[in-house]
Amino acid sequence: xxxxxxxxxxxxxxxxxxxxxxxxxxxxxxxxxxxxxxxxxxxxxxxxxxxxxxxxxxxxxxxxxxxxxxxxxxxxxxxxxxxxxxxxxxxxxxxxxxxxxxxxxxxxxxxxxxxxxxxxxxxxxxxxxxxxxxxxxxxxxxxxxxxxxxxxxxxxxxxxxxxxxxxxxxxxxxxxxxxxxxxxxxxxxxxxxxxxxxxxxxxxxxxxxxxxxxxxxxxxxx
Numbered sequence: 001x002x003x004x005x006x007x008x009x010x011x012x013x014x015x016x017x018x019x020x021x022x023x024x025x026x027x028x029x030x031x032x033x034x035x036x037x038x039x040x041x042x043x044x045x046x047x048x049x050x051x052x053x054x055x056x057x058x059x060x061x062x063x064x065x066x067x068x069x070x071x072x073x074x075x076x077x078x079x080x081x082x083x084x085x086x087x088x089x090x091x092x093x094x095x096x097x098x099x100x101x102x103x104x105x106x107x108x109x110x111x112x113x114x115x116x117x118x119x120x121x122x123x124x125x126x127x128x129x130x131x132x133x134x135x136x137x138x139x140x141x142x143x144x145x146x147x148x149x150x151x152x153x154x155x156x157x158x159x160x161x162x163x164x165x166x167x168x169x170x171x172x173x174x175x176x177x178x179x180x181x182x183x184x185x186x187x188x189x190x191x192x193x194x195x196x197x198x199x200x201x202x203x204x205x206x207x208x209x210x211x212x213x214x215x216x217x218x219x220x221x222x
Contacts, residue, residue: 006083007200013076014193020069024062035180039189040116040123042066050117053174054181058117067112074108080196081105087203088141089148097140104134104192131171131188135164138192149206156198164191 024042025032032041037056043066044050047059060066081102088094107129116123139161144151168188171181179187 002083006080007203009076010080010196010200013073017073024066027062035183037182043115044117045115046117070112071109074105078102078105087149089145089151094144097137100137104130131168135168160191160195
């Protein structure tokens with residue numbers, strides 16, 4: 001039951017995160033672009049020209065809603081990681097994956113509590129944990145043992161982890177492959193969300209024994 005509750009937490013956290021973004025950007029009086037604007041622009045408190053590297057006018061009337069969504073998203077992501085523990089399997093790799101992904105979830109909470117134009121240094125550090133540490137955790141999920149539910153979905157995790165890590169690297173290097181830096185950031189952030197939705201569906205479809213740890217004496221595949 002706890003795994004299914006964790007799956008629900010992931011779905012709720014991700015859905016509200018996307019819906020709130022659409023609602024908040026619709027309240028802008030100036031154009032908002034997923035290709036040009038960062039996600040954090042939606043949570044900026046002040047109306048001003050922002051970011052010396054890519055100057056743009058930012059004014060988000062519903063910034064409080066966005067910042068709350070960041071925090072809720074992080075809390076539910078972290079809750080899901082805790083509650084779905086058996087799905088990750090046993091071993092050091094599984095523990096590392098959960099800790100790293102959980103760190104990314106905690107960093108989402110920090111992003112919501114500290115908007116970029118309130119404390120840029122702390123906000124950027126939290127974003128680094130989300131797209132750096134969290135995405136490395138996602139990549140580690142691609143190497144958990146095959147006797148776990150997530151281990152049987154290794155190809156999905158490996159693909160998602162590779163995409164997330166590469167896109168985060170391109171974003172922090174300020175390299176635009178044609179979708180804008182805002183688009184690059186979204187790939188780096190949303191890939192983990194997409195992965196949690198896939199895993200939530202897998203949990204929903206699995207039988208009770210699909211998420212149970214192997215019995216004693218069973219030789220687990222690496």
